[in-house]
Amino acid sequence: MVLAHGGSRSSYLATLHQEHPILRTGPNTLSFGSVRAIKDIYGHNTPCSKDGSYILMSGSHFHLADVIDRGEHARKRKVLSMAYAIKHLVAWEHKVADKVERLIKHFDKCCTAPPLDASEMTSPHPKDLHVDFRAWTNFFSLDAIMDIGLSERLGFLDQGNDLVEGQNPDGSLAQLELRECLYPTARKQSLLIWSYKWYRVLNKITNVIPFYRRMSESSKGWDAIVCRRATKRLERYQAGEKLDDFFQALMEDKDGAPHNLPWGETVAEINIMMNAGSVTTAIAIANVMYQLLKNREIMKKLREEIDGAMDPEDVVASYDKVRHLPYLKACLDESLRLWPPTPHGLPRETPSEGIWIMDTFVPGNTTVSISSLVAHRDPTAFSDAEKFIPERWLGEEGKKLQGSFIAFSAGARGCIGRNISYLEQTVILASLLHRYDFALPRGFELRRLETMNHILGEMPVKVWRRMAKA
Numbered sequence: 001m002v003l004a005h006g007g008s009r010s011s012y013l014a015t016l017h018q019e020h021p022i023l024r025t026g027p028n029t030l031s032f033g034s035v036r037a038i039k040d041i042y043g044h045n046t047p048c049s050k051d052g053s054y055i056l057m058s059g060s061h062f063h064l065a066d067v068i069d070r071g072e073h074a075r076k077r078k079v080l081s082m083a084y085a086i087k088h089l090v091a092w093e094h095k096v097a098d099k100v101e102r103l104i105k106h107f108d109k110c111c112t113a114p115p116l117d118a119s120e121m122t123s124p125h126p127k128d129l130h131v132d133f134r135a136w137t138n139f140f141s142l143d144a145i146m147d148i149g150l151s152e153r154l155g156f157l158d159q160g161n162d163l164v165e166g167q168n169p170d171g172s173l174a175q176l177e178l179r180e181c182l183y184p185t186a187r188k189q190s191l192l193i194w195s196y197k198w199y200r201v202l203n204k205i206t207n208v209i210p211f212y213r214r215m216s217e218s219s220k221g222w223d224a225i226v227c228r229r230a231t232k233r234l235e236r237y238q239a240g241e242k243l244d245d246f247f248q249a250l251m252e253d254k255d256g257a258p259h260n261l262p263w264g265e266t267v268a269e270i271n272i273m274m275n276a277g278s279v280t281t282a283i284a285i286a287n288v289m290y291q292l293l294k295n296r297e298i299m300k301k302l303r304e305e306i307d308g309a310m311d312p313e314d315v316v317a318s319y320d321k322v323r324h325l326p327y328l329k330a331c332l333d334e335s336l337r338l339w340p341p342t343p344h345g346l347p348r349e350t351p352s353e354g355i356w357i358m359d360t361f362v363p364g365n366t367t368v369s370i371s372s373l374v375a376h377r378d379p380t381a382f383s384d385a386e387k388f389i390p391e392r393w394l395g396e397e398g399k400k401l402q403g404s405f406i407a408f409s410a411g412a413r414g415c416i417g418r419n420i421s422y423l424e425q426t427v428i429l430a431s432l433l434h435r436y437d438f439a440l441p442r443g444f445e446l447r448r449l450e451t452m453n454h455i456l457g458e459m460p461v462k463v464w465r466r467m468a469k470a
Contacts, residue, residue, distance in 0.1 A: 010372075033375075103432075181222040336407035372409075
């Protein structure tokens with residue numbers, strides 16, 4: 001609990017796992033430290049299932065990420081697979097491109113003069129550090145997933161903030177800051193879920209403490225935002241609008257036959273789409289840019305690859321031009337390896353008869369997990385694990401590492417939205433590096449607070465247009 005409050009639980013586990021392959025983190029909870037445990041715990045044929053924590057944190061209806069029953073999960077995944085199919089990436093690319101273009105429009109206005117010398121590159125003047133890269137990439141991911149999911153234009157990139165309308169249970173409307181409602185919700189859960197038995201009691205009685213009460217109020221705000229988004233999209237659907245988005249796939253199959261999902265289930269799926277579909281991608285984009293700015297030789301190499309694939313006059317990268325660039329994909333994966341957006345171990349429960357994990361017998365009904373941050377630092381899979389080395393992902397050796405890579409989890413319960421996330425990350429990073437250069441404050445270190453995800457602090461950057469080559 002102390003480590004959870006400090007926001008560094010997985011980092012501490014990674015340190016402990018250097019000496020201990022298996023750690024007992026609770027009365028009935030084990031953490032594993034080797035990539036050899038991944039297949040046993042999360043693989044397609046694992047007998048392990050999601051544990052009781054998912055029930056405790058769910059709403060009135062389960063969504064794809066928290067449903068435990070295997071049959072229900074298969075049903076949900078079948079419904080949603082059409083929405084997340086590869087073919088939709090082509091259909092939805094224009095929505096991502098539109099958001100990148102709007103971000104570029106803002107960055108163009110924020111551009112400063114290029115650095116006069118190397119010292120200004122490493123120590124830009126404070127007056128030039130007026131772009132919070134973390135915030136703007138979050139506006140981008142929120143605008144993008146809302147257009148992809150619900151065909152709604154939130155306009156965060158245009159207005160420069162995340163004020164949005166929410167709908168309270170009594171039907172009244174309120175203006176809310178989306179991120180201030182979303183992030184505290186996950187943080188309170190992460191602080192209290194250490195005791196499954198006492199979670200619901202703790203969730204109520206801690207509201208007498210202002211720190212926790214504010215997080216509970218934020219959770220209500222998030223529910224109001226989701227309710228308003230879902231209600232508005234339903235109204236458009238009932239009015240006969242046929243829109244190519246996630247919601248349409250929730251309502252009908254590819255032949256137009258209705259799925260007839262309960263409204264509570266539909267709202268639950270919209271909730272997780274808005275949450276997981278925006279937060280983790282924004283974290284990933286900010287993380288990879290941070291790593292590139294800290295490793296300029298790597299950024300130079302990546303930029304050369306991108307410039308070779310794009311035309312000089314291109315503003316937004318075409319996904320078709322950049323999707324297969326090996327070094328670009330390697331940089332994205334290496335950043336996801338080093339700082340996975342969701343670092344904590346996703347809990348699974350062993351079957352009643354017990355199971356062998358990593359040559360160790362684990363009794364039945366035991367909660368087991370391996371943190372992605374821990375797995376990605378296993379020296380048997382990743383040498384120099386604390387260093388940013390995209391080259392490790394290239395060639396045949398890089399392909400072998402994919403089995404040890406769990407930034408999107410693994411197996412049948414792996415992230416269904418990974419293709420959309422890669423689309424967004426690929427297009428925005430290629431577009432920004434092709435058009436701009438950036439600089440961080442001297443000695444800057446990006447702050448990370450672990451809740452369910454790695455929430456990032458501010459990331460001020462100086463931005464300027466690159467000089468056109470003759």
